[in-house]
Amino acid sequence: MDFRPIIFLVAALPLLLTALFLLARAWQGQREAFAARKWPRTTGRIITATVEESMIRQRVRTSVSRYRWVKRYTPRILYEYSAQGRIFRGARIYFGEILYSSDPNDASRLLTRYPVGNVTVYYNPVNPAEAILEPRVGPGTIILWSVASLLLITIGFIARIIFT
Incomplete structure (x- = not known):
């Protein structure tokens, strides 16, 4: 039996959930800033x-x-x-x-x-x-975007390591 998908899921799921949470917080601030320009x-x-x-x-x-x-x-x-x-x-x-x-x-x-x-x-x-x-986002929101992006890149590296 191939356990690689299970290992990937266990390794990537917490990272993915964290990234999604950070992206939601960052998007909320970004959306408010776009609206405030008008x-x-x-x-x-x-x-x-x-x-x-x-x-x-x-x-x-x-x-x-x-x-x-x-x-x-x-x-x-x-x-x-x-x-x-x-x-x-x-x-x-x-x-x-x-x-x-x-x-x-x-x-x-x-x-x-x-x-x-x-x-x-x-x-x-x-x-x-x-x-x-x-009417812009602050530096904290930019950090949220960056950390979420790094987490998603990390998930990609984990997938590459496990599946190649």
Whole structure:
């Protein structure tokens, strides 16, 4: 009996499921960004632009599972805009996953594009409370696309190894 298809299924199925999950998350952000390009624009005002510090529990690679707390930084922008005769506040910069950085300078680089003052805001005409500053996906979504692609390529290599 040829066990190669079973071995392939056992090896590839977890990778495929993970890749599909990542692709679904990335596609959701991508789809939102494409739709936002057609949203109306309005002039808004940056109220605050700061780097937020968070403590995140990170696993330390040792023979015994241990964790430590590490600092992570992310840009936080609060803006105000007027749409359909009402005033709203928003905090979303772009669609998709937000990246946390271990370097506060990485997080503050994005903030240099948004000093306190006027800014263009894209808002959803169906739900004006939903707004964004950049109608694109963030770097976290690009990483999701990349990891999912690598997983699919890995499945191809596994198939080649098992079936040749």
